[in-house]
Amino acid sequence: MSSDPKNSSDQKPAAQTVRARLPRGFADRGPSEILATNRMIEAIRASYEIYGFEAVETPFVEYTEALGKFLPDLDRPNEGVFSLQDDDEQWVSLRYDLTAPLARYVAENFDKLAKPYRSYRVGWVFRNEKPGPGRFRQFMQFDADTVGSASVTADAEICMMAADTLEKLGVKRGDYVIKVNNRKVLDGVLESAGLEGEGRGAQKLIVLRAIDKLDRLGADGVRMLLGTGRKDESGDFTKGADLSTAAIERILAFTAARAGDNAATLKNLASAVGDSARGREGVAELEQIATLCAAGGYEGRVVIDPAVVRGLEYYTGPVYEAELTFEVKDEHGRPMRFGSVGGGGRYDGLVARFRAEPVPATGFSIGVSRLFSALRAINSPLTRADDARGPVVVLAMDKDQPAAYLAMVGKLRAAGIRAEMYLGAAGMNAQLKYADRRKSICAVIQGSNERDKGEVAIRDLVLGAELAASTKDRADYLELRQKAQFTVSEDAMVDAVREVLARHGT
């Protein structure tokens, strides 16, 4: 096929090898992470289903124009996504979130969907950004959305569901908060600062992305971004919104308007929006959300916080963010908080891009990978991987007896026990070491001696390791040694293996 030695299909080692490496910003996942993530996904799925949401999935690839220019954290359209040209010259992209594809799906299937359309989906999304520590270019999101409801009850419900879901995942009450704000309130503040009207779109986007960085940069950093701009540690300069000092201080005062309880915060917001009709509408919506959440017993868990704006352009009303508030130690022993593990909001304009009529919608997205790290930190049972034990290993003592060893694993498997025959070429000690590396509990051994007598030796690898680490002086040494390896008739093999597995709780 080719004279390139890399591509010959013969078995000779290639003269010139390719370096085995992952592209930057991508990661492999091992068995315990997969097991724990799947458990987490099932818990979220159960939580969303009990709220009446149903599953739907879209593919990984969409037409670039269908994704729109609603790009995350970026001021340059069409950067931040992985795009390529299809063979008919049309640009397609890997999805960068699950919301834009949902909008396309709803628009394409509008008439056949029962509305309000309540659906959830879990999947990988892709960002073509500079990777960094803990910052991946492929990560998993789990979304739920109600499309076709303009009612603020839908927003309140999503906030309460977010709280319920975190608790079902093992986050204790008091260890999280669902923060809520409203883009209309921000609009009202901008308006009363004289910053609304035609042609202000770009400036407004800079403002909300600046506020979104409040957590990370503090008020002083945001002040610079609202003014002439800010140079970061690396020397990169970000152009600011060029607002007047008065406007800047008015906006910063608004973001700090959270008070002791929702009622007091709402009072602050009412005065911040002044006479703006849109601002007042936003405050009224937040009031309704607060009332519904209080009635449902979520007061103190769903909290109005004007500092939450979300960095995406497409939100049009309430925005929410799920924040973990407990402290853990980072790898250097310093206290840290995980902060936001999910968020969302109302995006009444997104489906309308396809349909020329408004389709109100609201949704919430959990950052699965991020939440996973947080759940590990609090040792949530969902993320514990101590059950990632290897299979029972039947040693291959005699190379000419594969059928006999396969028959043994066959019996074990038929009894529902995970089992395998050692398939490598190494000797007995290396085979036992292999079983240890697989974290197997038990090995089954039959050499010619045992075979002649119709017997097998059962080895308890956990006990064996314990004994190897202890001294022979202990009183029960002989007794333990007998338990750690014993011989039974072939017929009794399955029961004996079961007994050893039961010793170690599996």
Added chain:
Amino acid sequence: MSSDPKNSSDQKPAAQTVRARLPRGFADRGPSEILATNRMIEAIRASYEIYGFEAVETPFVEYTEALGKFLPDLDRPNEGVFSLQDDDEQWVSLRYDLTAPLARYVAENFDKLAKPYRSYRVGWVFRNEKPGPGRFRQFMQFDADTVGSASVTADAEICMMAADTLEKLGVKRGDYVIKVNNRKVLDGVLESAGLEGEGRGAQKLIVLRAIDKLDRLGADGVRMLLGTGRKDESGDFTKGADLSTAAIERILAFTAARAGDNAATLKNLASAVGDSARGREGVAELEQIATLCAAGGYEGRVVIDPAVVRGLEYYTGPVYEAELTFEVKDEHGRPMRFGSVGGGGRYDGLVARFRAEPVPATGFSIGVSRLFSALRAINSPLTRADDARGPVVVLAMDKDQPAAYLAMVGKLRAAGIRAEMYLGAAGMNAQLKYADRRKSICAVIQGSNERDKGEVAIRDLVLGAELAASTKDRADYLELRQKAQFTVSEDAMVDAVREVLARHGT
């Protein structure tokens, strides 16, 4: 941000709308397909785990050079995959199968893996090919591989596991066959036909891809592809392998060498490879596989079939294919077979591309989407979606009572019942229609009359639909009508809903 009206975040319908459509060759998935596929995946996972394989997952993107030029069904390197240039100018691609990324993973983590390394993975793969009916550019595979074992026992085990897995998925014994062949036998046949040696790689690839089309094109079509070439119905011409008539007939005779049982087939193969040492090695390996499978009780289920070669270049020894043999009717009522739903083989050279030392490996891949269609056709319980019932719907009768309705769904959810409040703006009839479209079994209704008395009405939507379709003459009409909608006190709501759900087996 932009003067483009499509991108303004206000709620006015866009003047110019984007067409909502999926890129060609991609598909959305609804709730019943997702549910059934997940069940299927869990069954395959359980089957692979009981064999001692552990989970591992690689990302969707790899360096193009890491995927190699082992492309599926294509004679042009680097076509057939979705590729794009990263910001550091390096080419990356979406994975086109799960084997090439596994080879990269094993090479990159070689020292920390216990070997033989037995792992499984499920995931989406991508082919940048012309889509057609039932031919998608994104589809799901479920693979299991043993890396680091040169033993033919590993190959035999994979064949037996494939058989077990199909049965666990509901395919009856006799309705499938695992066909096995060996690339070394084919090499032996080519050698004894004078077609081996340096520089024959391209020709050999054409030969094996021609044989791989035997099922579809028949012996005459393959004869053309082994000769000067073949023009298909569309007029496209495929260049052939340019073999002599004698060589062509020898190869075709080899592919037809399957006899009544494995022993007879092996005899035919032994004569087909003549004096070729490599060919004899291949026959001996097939003999071992047949012996081990017979000892395990798989005779008749694992069958040596020289017509199986697999279209991928990287196989070096045994190759296998899982084939469904039962007949179903296609959409036009014509009998059809699903044929191959999975396959694999030994690929001792694939990891070596990265390591300059041979790393023997063998694996099997199930085409999940294809197998899913087949399981649907035989009505496997795994793919039945009759449990895709919607949630209980609490009607929103009075717009000023959302807290009361949310409290009701809260009670139902706390009792483990999927429930939601209707969140749209429509009237009562449309709300009931919504519940019907969601396939809900039960609706809960509280207008001001019921509220004043502390009651709720419970409506059995299944029974209601039945009554609507029947006549009022039936003797039990009144009794049924009473069952179809009845009133209980608010306190009894959860029990009453449970009773209605139980009527319909949920």
